[in-house]
Amino acid sequence: MAVEVESIIAQAKTRSSLKRQKISQTFGFILVWFCGLIAVAAVFWIIGYVLSQGLRVIDLEFLTTRPAGGVSGEGGMSTTIVTTLYLVILTIAIATPLGVGAAIYLVEYARDASRESKVVAFLVRAAQMGVEILAGVPSIIFGLFGFALFVLYLKFGFSLLSASLSGAALVLPTIIRTSEEALLTVPRAYREGSLSLGATKWYTIFNVVLPNAMPGIVTGIVLSVGRIIAETAIFWVTLGGSYHLPKTVMNSGRSMALHVYMLASETRAFDKAMGTASILIIIIILLNLSINILSRRLTARMNGKK
C-alpha cells in the first residue's frame, strides 16, 4: 500500500516535472526566436527606413551633379561616387599584391623556411602576430597613423594617396586571412603533382595553386571593397573632404560615406544624406550577394571534386 502510494507520488512528480520541462523548453525557444526576430527586424528597419527615405531623392540629376559645398547641402553626389571609385581601385591595387603575397608566403613557404633558419622562424612568427594585431586595430587608429605618417611626416597632405595607403593598412589583414584560407583549400596532391613533373616551386604556385585558390582570393578582395566603401573614420582624417573631383592622387576628395557624414553633421540636408546612404546600402547589399554566390560556388566545387 505504502509502496503503491509512493510510486503514484513519484509518477505524479515526474509527470509534473516533465510538464515543467516542456513549458520551460517552449518558453526558451520563444525567447530565442524572439531574439532572432529582433535582430532581423533591426536589419529591415534600418535598411527599409534609409531606402524608403533615400530612394525618393535619387534621380539622374542627383547622381550626376556635384555637391554644392558649404552649409546648404545642395547639389548631387557625382564627385563622391567617382572619388569612392578611385579610393577603392587605389586601395585594392596597393593591398592586394601585399596581402596575397603575404598569404602565399605564410601558407607555402613559411613552414619549410622557418625550419631552415631561426631568423626566418622568428620573422614568420612576427608576421603572423602582425596580422592578428592588425585585424583588431580600430579604424580611427589607422586614421591617426595615416595622418601622422602620410599627411604630416611624408607631406602627402589630405589626399587620395594618403587615404588609400591608410585604407590599404585596414584591409590588409582581411585579404591575407581570406587568401590564406583559400590557399589551404587547394589539395596537397595538386602541388605534389606539379612539383614531381619538374616545375619549380614558384611556377607551381603561380600556375597551379593560385588559379585554384582564385574564388577565395576574389572573395577577400570583394570583402575589402565593401570595407573601403563603408569606411569613414580613416578618410575623415586623411582624405580631407573637398567636394571637388580629385584631378591627381595628391588631391583631396570626399567619398560617399564621408559625404553622408558631412551632410548629416554640417548641414541639415538629411534627405540628401539619406539618398547617398541608400546608394551605399544598395552597393553593400550587392557586394554581399556576390560574396554569397562566390562562396556557394566555391563550396559546390569543393564538394564536386571530392
Place this chain on the structure above:
Amino acid sequence: MGTLHIRNSQKPPYVKIITKSLAIILIAAAIAGLAFSVYSFLSPLIVKLDANQSQTWIANGAGGLLAAVFFGWVARGIWNYKHWAKTILVIGLIIFILTYFVMIIFAISSSIFAGEAVVPFGSILRVVGVGLFYFLQIAIIPAGLIFALIKIDPYYDESTRQREFVENAIRYVLLGTALSCIIIVLLIFLFTMTEAWQSVEAIGLDTMLLGTVWRPGSIIGTDTAQFGLLPMILGTILSTLGAVVIGVPLSLGTAILLAEVAPRAVRETVRPVVELLAGIPSVVYGLFGMVVLAPLIRNFDVPRNTGFGLLNASIVLAIMIIPTVTNIAEDAIRAVPREYKDGSLALGGTHWQTIVKVILPAARSGILAAVILGIGRALGETMAMIMVIGNSIAIPRPLTDNPLTLFLNTARTLTGNIAVEINYAAGAHRSALFFTGVLLFVMIMVVNSTARFFMRSKKES
C-alpha cells in the same frame, strides 16, 4: 638544359626577326639616354645656367646614364634570347599600359563629373568613346608586344642559375610582403607614440588619465589648456557597457537560434541578413540614430533630454556588435562535439535542457571570446558615435535624481575625441589627441588578446 640548346638552333625566322628588332629598338633607346646624359653633363660648359638649373643637370645626366645602362642591359639579354630580359620587358610594358589606363580614367571622369550641371547622356558616351579610342591607340603596340613575347616564350633560354635566382628573389619578396603587417603595426606604435610623447612629457600621465577637464586651447576663457581624458574614458566605458547589456543577450539568442533551434531554411536566410549588418557603413547607423532613434528617445519626459547621448549610442552600438557576437558564438556552439548533445538527449534531457546545461557550458570560452570581440568592436567605433552621442566634454551625470537618466545625458568617446578635433588641432592639443589614440590602442590590444586567450583555450580543451 640540353633541350634548350637544341631549341636554340631551331628558331623559326619570325622569332629571330621579332627578337633582333626589339633589341635594336632597345639599343636605340639606350643610345638616346646616353646622348641625353652626355648633353646634360656638357650643358654647364656650353651655356650659362641660372641658379635653379645648376642642380638639375646632375640629376638629368645621372638619370639618362642609368636609363641607358638599363636599356642596354635588357637589349643585350633580348639579343641573346635570355628569358629574364623578356620577363623584365613584359613587366615594364604591363606597368606602362596600366599607368596609361589610370590616366585615361582620370581624364574621362573629370570631364564628365566635375561640372555642376547635368551632362547630357550623348556627350558622356562621346567622352568615354574618345577616351577609350585614345587608350587603344596607345596601348595596342605594347599589348601586341606582350602577346608576341608570350608567343615566342619557348625559344628563350632559362639557365638553371637564373631560375634559382628568380626562385630565391621571389621568396624574399614574398617574405617582405608577409612582414608588411608587423611593419605597419610597428609604424603605428612608432608614430602615435612619438606624437603622443610631447603631451605626456609636458602634462604628465596621471593628469591626463585622471584629469576631469578637457579644455584644448584658451578659447573658453582661462589661459591654460587642460587635457584630462577621464570624461572620454567614462563615455567609452558607459556606451560599451550599454551596448553589451542590450546587444549580447540578443546576439546569444540569435546564435542559439541559428545553431540549434531554427530549421535549415530559416538559418540559411537569417544568417546572411544578420551578416549584412556587419557590412552597413557606420555612418548609416549614425544617420539612423540621428534621424530615427533621437526623436524616439526625446519622448522620455526628462529635462535636458536631447535624444542624443549614451542611450542612443548604446542602441546603435548594440546593433553594430550583433553580427560579430552572433557569428563567433554560433561557431563556438557548433564546435561542441555531437556526443555531448547525444549523451544528454539519451539521458532524457529535453532539447532546451541540453542547450542550457550542456552545450552552452561546453561552448563557454568561445562565447566569452565572442562577447569580448564584440566589446573590442564597440570600443573602436568612431563615426556612428560622434553622430549620436552628443560629444559633450563633461563627465556624464544623471539628468535627474533617477540614476538611470545618466544614459540620457550626452558624452564623448575616446574615438570621438580624436575624430572631432584632429583635423584642426596643433601642438600640445594634437599630441594629446595622439595620446588618446595610444590609450585606445592599448585598451583594444588588451581586450583582443583576452579574446584570443579564450579562443585558444577553447581549441585546446
